[in-house]
Amino acid sequence: MADPRTDGRGDADHRQHSGGRRPYNPYHELQIPYRTLYDLPTSPEFLFQEESVAQRRSWGENLTYYTGIGYLTGAVAGASLGLRCALRSTEPGDTLKIRVNRVLNSCGQDGRRIGNRVGVIGLLYAGLESGLVAARDTDDWVNSVVAGLGTGAVFKAANGPRSAAVAGAIGGLMVGAAVAGKQVLRRYVPI
Template sequence: MAYEPKRPSNQSEDNNRRLYNPYQDLNVPIQTLYKLPTSPEFLFQEESVAQRRSWGENLTFYTGISYLSGASVGASKGLVDGVKASEPGDTLKLRLNRVLNASGQTGRSLGNRAGVIGLLFAGMESGMVAVRDTDDVLNSVVAGLGTGALYKAASGPRSAAVAGAIGGVVVGLVVTGKQFLKRYVPI
């Protein structure tokens, strides 16, 4: 014999009841009540014109992405160094300790360096946008030049110039690659 739950005595009354609709007095068709817009909504009209992140969002984004990337690359490099540093007589615990220490130290060091570079770049790019009042490729390239030069300024003028040139070229390549992907890769 199959189990059947007991039905409340008022279930036959429930079938005859009409459910309460809190929106019935608003004269809104129920079909369009929950159709949400698919385009982004902005609080102010000026925000819809600018298709870029604010300076604070830019700062957080570039610093976070560069720190995370640097820490990941550093941890991978530390893993390889820790495995290479292990000696034949080491126990498993000692090998694991070497790998973890090397990964943590190298990852932290490279992550901090990359985070500082991301912070400098975001600040300079936001400053360039504010000064020039336009958002184009030139802002990013000049910010890359300035970031490289400022990061290596303590090493002397020659190192700063080389690092600035490298920063400008790298940012130019990244921006060009981004434009290429936008144009030719359907996403």
């Protein structure tokens, strides 16, 4: 049974027991409808008005985001590749300790190597895209595709002009496909 002092009922009974004085109830004046507590706004809330106008991340946030996502994706892909290679190279006479050591070494080495490469690609892409947005003063698909072209070309520039051109074309095509896929998803998939 509920305490009569907290819900406001039974005040007369309680006054008789406490000598006619009404006890303090901190929740008496608090009449908040539950809807105001649970119907939260769905639009984003901003601390400053300038933040609501900007529709994209800043260049620093962009750099951090693409580099982090690239490294994490590359590290997971490299670790899974290292796991596959380590499991393939097991020999019949290996103990469990040697097998575990081989798996950990291979996953760590391949994960770090591929993670660093993909993280650098993300860093180059974010820097080029942010630079193009600042230079052109527009944010459209052209910036993304040109940044993909430039990223591939710069990443493979040390291997010669032919490798740089091929990698640039592949980078531009990949980013173009990603931008087109994002537009298709935005148009046909209600989110």
